[in-house]
Amino acid sequence: MNNISIKCLKSEKIESGSIYSQFLINSLNAGQGITIGNLLRRVLLSDIGGTTITAVRIAGVRDEFSIIPGVREDILEILLNLKGVVLKSKTRDPEFGRLKIQGPAVITANSIQLPSNLEIVNPNHYIATISTSNCLEIEFKFEYGTGYKLAGQTFADKSEDFLQIDAVFMPVQKVDFKIENVYDNSNYITERLFFDVWTNGSISPEDAVSTASKFIIDLFSSLRKNNVIQGTNEFNTQDNKSPLDPHTNIAIEELQLSVRAYNCLKRAQINTIGDLLEYSPEKLQELKNFGRKSADEVFTTLKTKLGIVLK
Known part of the structure; x- marks a missing residue:
């Protein structure tokens, strides 16, 4: 793996606020492209964290099946719209924000009052419409995490006033890669890896790839420092258990x-x-x-x- 280099071929910001970049990794030995591509893809999609809305408290609302007078959307639609709000955070601690608007009005993400540690990436994202002179008041809880969590798994301390939201923390939306063979004059084969990354805008693809690479290095460094422990037969009683379907817990x-x-x-x-x-x-x-x-x-x-x- 001598003289390996990575280069960003192109990068562009999409209208929705998402960011796309393509990378090229050169001088890989035959077979290493698929190994590095698969490993980077899995880490980018599952181990890069982000901050999102995990719960809301709406004045006068007790459950997700309630109706807010004067608001065009029902509670489930509002919660679904809130899942599309993309946040950039400088902290991993839980934070709170609020929204209070007198109608008639169209509510977008930039109406949310945030603490100084948070920033909204897509301020024009639609949330709801108030068609009368009623007032809509919402309190938000923001949390940092990785992957996704179902509503029942999000908090250790539950509050009856808060409606929990299935949280998708993943800032990397999509990863694709392809491998090309390169032949030199002596017919020696090397590979180059083209890597495409889409993020939601809360992190750049360059930073995401850098963070994923550091995660992989730290993981294997810890394995290298530890001595291999000789296995025992203590786990044989588990052998008869059927494997879990990998799709079971996907929201x-x-x-x-x-x-x-x-x-x-x-x-x-x-x-x-x-x-x-x-x-x-x-x-x-x-x-x-x-x-x-x-x-x-x-x-x-x-x-x-x-x-x-x-x-």
Whole structure:
């Protein structure tokens, strides 16, 4: 792995606030491209942390099925819209913010009053519309984390006043890579790795790749410093346990369904892919307001994103 270099070929900011960059890693030995590409991709998507809204307290609202007089959206739609607010944080400590607006008004992310440690990346992101002179008051809780957490897993201390939100902390939205062979005059083969990274704007792809690389180095450095412990047979009693489906705990938010299909699933307490797979196609279509069009959308998304085909 001599003379390996990484270069940013292009970088651009997308209108939504997302950032895209393409990188080139040169002078890899044959077979190393797929190893480095897969490792970087997995770390970028699962181990890079971010800050997001994890709970809200809305004045006069006790649960997600309540209605706010004068507000066009229901509570579930507002919570779903809040999941799209992208935050950049200088701290990993929990923070609080608030919003208080007198209608009529269109509420966007820049209406949220934040502590000095937080910054909103997409200030024009839509949240709700107040069509009357009513006042909407919301308190927000922001937390730092990695991956995603279901609403019930987010807090150690629960409060009846707060509505918890399924939190997606991942700032890296998508990672692709491809490998090309390079031949020299003596027919010696090396590889070059093209790496494409999309982030939500809270971190640049360059910083994300740097952070992921440091994570990998620290991980293997700790393995190298520790002596290998000789194995025992103590774990043999676990051998008969069936392996867990890797998709079981993935939140349905990862499917990025339409608002109608998403709301129907949430009302039926379908929060994860594991919950969804317990339903047959026929049983799924029996859900209230869940028609054939929504069912086709779910089946197609499961197949294209996760390779799951419901029989």
